[in-house]
Amino acid sequence: MAILLISIGTAFAQESLISVQTDDNNYDEGDTIVISGKVSTIVGSTPVTLQLFSEGNLIDIAQITVAQDGSYSHTIIAEGPLWKKEGNYTVRVSYGEGNIAESEFAYSPKTTSMATTTNFEVDAGSYGTFDVKYTIKGGTIKNMVVDSDIFALIVQIDAADDGTITLELPREFIGAEKQDGKDDTFIILIDGIEVAYQESVVQSESRIITINFEQNDSDIEIIGTYVVPEFSSIVMMILIIGITITILTTRNRFQITKF
Structure with missing residues (x-):
């Protein structure tokens, strides 16, 4: 029972x-x-x-x-x-x-089902600003800043989910080059961790790279060999002329003192 x-x-x-x-x-x-x-x-x-x-x-x-x-x-x-x-x-x-x-x-969510394509105006200090065209899926762009100490463009994102970001980097302001002037690879860090990237299109005026990110990622560092050069060609020429004049003046002063 x-x-x-x-x-x-x-x-x-x-x-x-x-x-x-x-x-x-x-x-x-x-x-x-x-x-x-x-x-x-x-x-x-x-x-x-x-x-x-x-x-x-x-x-x-x-x-x-x-x-x-x-x-x-x-x-x-x-x-x-x-x-x-x-x-x-x-x-x-x-x-x-x-x-x-x-x-x-x-x-x-919409952030994962839709991609946003637009331009971001980056502050280049005394050089004014330059535009970076981007497409992002899975998040939004909060800011882009230049870190000239490490030759980097830092892209700050709000990653609502896993996604991708494609950036069109103008060669005039940021690039990665070898000593012979040919393209070198960028170093990409996401929150301090190095990650891979894809480069699908190489243009004369820009380089286009795509980076995958994960939910809650925040800072993407794109490190090259130069970013917004501290001295433009004209400024560098003026600097060289100034140094040359200083050297000549110093030599003349030493010669006058000698006699």
Whole structure:
């Protein structure tokens, strides 16, 4: 008898009284998600408890009234500060004690589904400014700054997800060259860690590179052999002439003193 009761109890616990589904399997940021289901046995005024998870993190929670025919539904707008991660989201509903059902859907925020292409005006100090054309997917550009001490252009990003950034670097202001004047490779650091990059197009006026980044990355350092040269050719010529005049003057003064 005891064995029979245990077997009946186990079978009953495994049979859930509730079902759940969504009106689609894939959603983008801003979409309306309709979650619905049915309760096979209504228990008084007990509500359905709904929880929405992304990688174990709770995104939304609600209690839903069950209709007289046992059906229920709930609507969620896929937007807000918690809707930043791309991937599979889990809908979990429970009704009473031990009655649980789950369903999944895929979600993509706009930052991962859309790419932004525009120009960024970089402050070059006494040289004014120069434009860097870029395309970014998976985040946004916060700033671009020049670090002349390490011959680098530092791109500061807000990476909402894994993504890519393509930069068109004007040779006039930043480059990586060998002693013979031919192109050399850049050193790319993301938050201090060296990473690889791809260079698909080489132009006479610029070099175009693509860098992959991960969610929450912030600083991308593009290090070459020069960046916004401290002395332009004209300034360098004036400097050389000034040094030459100084040397000649010094020699003449020494000669006059000698005689």
